[in-house]
Amino acid sequence: MSKIDPMILRVRDVVKNYGGLCAVAGASLDIPRRTTIALVGPNGCGKTSLLKTIFGLQRADEGSIYFEGESIDELQPNEVFDRGIVHAFQFPRLFNQMSVLDNMLIAARGNRGDRFAGSLFSRKKWREQEETMLQKATDTLKLMDLTRLTNEPAGSLSGGQKKLLEISRAIMAEPKLLLLDEPAAGVNPVLAKKIFEKIEMFRHGGMSLLIIEHRMELVMEFANWVYVMDRGKIVLEGRPAEVAASPLFYEIYIGGEPGGTDICVS
Amino acid sequence: MTYGLLMNLLDMVVMIGIYSIAAISLNLEYGFTGLSNFGKVAFFMVGAYTYAILAQAGVNFGVCMVASAVSAAAFGFLVSLPALRLREDYLAIVTLTSGEILRTIIQNQGIGGGYNGISITQIFHFQTLMAIRLANIGLAFAFLGICFIFSQLVANSPYGRIMRAIREDQTAAQSYGKNIQRYKSQVFIMGSAIAGIGGALFAQYSAHIEPGSFLPFLTFTIWMMVMLGGPGNNLGVILGAAVVQIFQKSAAILKDYVHLPVDPINVQYILFGILIILVLFYRPSGLLKESPVKPPKLKEPVNV
């Protein structure tokens, strides 16, 4: 594909099984550039599994994934990261014994000192680079109100702060596409709203987002498009208001028996 | 007797220098990167035998040292190929086994004299034992200094930050673009090279080495130095090496000079075991805590 793909990410018929149980049963979705896409659905419907598959943390059993028109199915997470996708975990996976700042600097791209030879022989160069990175890290931390914790070990943060740091760290990596797994879970509603406002700011800066989120008021306010997942399949998509008004959506969340088979056994 | 004691003391200082080098090498692997190398003695042994064989062939000291580091690094690379893909418990078993197999090979294939070992002419030929020991102290600490500075430079750079990140959470490190396989392999090679230098100095100083000098207990001793001194802190592991060495030498001296109902060497091993378990329980971070990587200061102060 020579022309620029209008979709930054295309997911086609992805299937992922765990042992005999099927987590993702042929899901497809598209993410246009500079949009916030919400992925919603009941517990255990395969959302987190889909996100992990996109990021290369696990291999899809079937289907394909294209990022900016190129297949990324076979890539390791670090290679997916290099392409420009960043994944923030649902339960923060911080480097607990390292300072908040170190956690941020790890995410920075293109540091000369990341390489062995560079760390020893280009000391001056990476020190200069780190000054710029430091500026960016402190700015981001400030935005997330973590400034006063800059030098604390990440492990000593409270639950909500860890969540904020997980997201800050992802932003530090300047993703083209950011995958967020429940950014608002476990944080109070005021903070959750704040997180989303900041995310919105980054979208205006050119980032695309795929967010798993349960709080419909946040989805309504911030998402441009919603995919609803149920039992491993995308069953509904549309604008937030359309989805929220759809009877099927109510069926899935609140009641009724949407069609479908038992957990597929392979 | 006082002369004897003094010589023992000097001997101890030399050994502190040599073991500190080994401890620094394990600290790179375990302390900073979280790799469970339970076969440290193998890399130490490769360095020692390379040095011994080359020195016997009349090769110049500097070349011997470089060759020891390189051959240990090569062996490290070889072991790292299969081993670093594995879980940490498997890595421990495989590295441990490599050391044992290597020792078997050296014994049975008659490498460096097989079971009987190999003698090495020392590089210092002074009149008195005291002068020789002092010179060895200088030599060991010079190399310790080099290894220490190297290790500090690596550990306190963005590279070192990644090493720590791999230790804390491999998946998260990989999710932030780090090719963890490559980093682990590089660290393993670095650690092996430094262990090789330690081994070479050990061979040079001991004047005679044999397979029996490289038992798994040596690995355990080095681990003890790191655990006790403080994983992730290079000064800490040197302190650990000193404490363990003082302990070990005291037991040996005690055995020579005092008659006890129990063998102090045995008691020392037993106490080592107990000490390590106590450290695991009450001071898992060791005597000295890890220091964070220092980024350059911002030119303008941050307004909090």
Place this chain on the structure above:
Amino acid sequence: MAPIFASVDVRAGYSDIVIVDGVSLEVEAGEIVAIVGPNGSGKSTLLKSFFGFAQFLSGKMFYKGEDITGRPADKMISSGIGYIPQTNNVFANLTITENLQMGAYTRSDRSQIATEIEGIFEIFHELKHRAKSFAGTLSGGERQMLAIARAMMGKPSVLMLDEPLASLSPKSVEGILDKLTLVRQSGTALVMIEQNVKRALSFANRAYILVEGKCIMQGPAGELLNDEQAKKRYLGLGT
């Protein structure tokens, strides 16, 4: 009548993340209580914290009038409170019969067990012909069935189930609900977590609605079912 099981002002979570923030719950003997709420509302954490599988931060628990706060999981089970986790709720490497035997682990009347397993197979006849297969070979619906059968072997007075109907096909859902009705008829009270409000409320006697770790509504299931306000707040659409 005094409740058979009660929790008072429970706060629970993981390490320092508070997920359940002050939930009080009462269960009468023989009734079906549903705990409903959207994803991440803390339903599952609440149940887990009762057994110490999530951190029980503060609050009290009572069983048959006795304070059981802080009792270890195995003691909770042996005193008559059964628990079925949402996932991994069978011993995959044990046969179905062995799974049932593990369910009766805490009982002292061992001689009865063999005959009771026969009895259980009468109710859960779907499992009978596979008695000797490993539980790991069962499908999702069958696993859930076995999990319930296993828990019933312990003769609990209260059985707590974490989303027993999640990701099941409509047919399996019906099958499970049938069995749960039988369980209830045997006198065991049920505490059931369910995301699907309509399904839960039409099955339960009473219900608690959890949103963001707090109980926002409670009452007889029938009343909640027709409450528009409840529906809105449940989805986070109302105020």
Place this chain on the structure above:
Amino acid sequence: MANTPWAQILLFSIQTGSVYLLSAVALTLTYGLSKFPNFAHAEFMTLGAYTGFFIANLLHLPLPLTVLVCILCAFLVSGSLGLMSYKIIFGPLLRRGSSLIHLMIGSMALGFIIRYVIIEIWPGGTQSFTLPWPEASNIGPFRIYIPWILPIAAALVAGVSMQLLLTRTNIGRAIRATASNPQLAMASGINTGRVLLTTWFLSAGLAGMAGLFIGMKASFSPTMGWNILLSVFAVTVLGGIGSFYGAIAAAFIIGLAENVGVVILAQFGLASDYRTAISFVILIVVLLIKPEGLTRLFKGN
């Protein structure tokens, strides 16, 4: 060894396999439940040999009785030590959430403590039993000597008893249940703490028995357990950690590989010291190609 007839090599393989079976089934039990390789397992074996040695010198009973008492004592002494080591060291460390590496280091430390206590009590290196075994005799193509046959018989008895224990008794099923799903085991009212204590007792006890048989076969020293530990690890990994049947199959595979391998190596003029190298190669290959070992072949354990 090069001229040993193949029938005899087969017998030796079965005998080696039997010893590995005892030791590896034991190791896999704690490895599967506590999730770390216990390096002190080596010393549990050594202790079994020395306990038997001590008892045999103490007693003046008919040979069969002596052997029986030795086995019992080796089992009980090593077993009790295993139980205590879990209660005092590993249990508390696991509850504190110690890392895998810390647990391994802790088990190595414990191993050194036991080893040097043994050296302190029985100084002087190699020891051997002075039991009045009947002379070796030829039966068919085999040359039979009681100390060679003993481990085979013991492995058979222990294997069958373990099988019965694990499938027919409540505690045995609880052990398997805890290995399969610890949280659900707790949610079934199983006191998992007690289950773990039991497995550590059983595991160390069996290791003690294995050590005793190695000791009876020839001479033994304080490093005896350590010397075969690597083979035992190879068996455990090949069998698939925590798999009972896998460990049994793997024990005989490694036993055969080592005995046949040594003969083949001898033809190339290589020493029999390389037998550990054979299991090492198998270990590496298994870890790289099939890290789950033989478990898939034996589903359900």
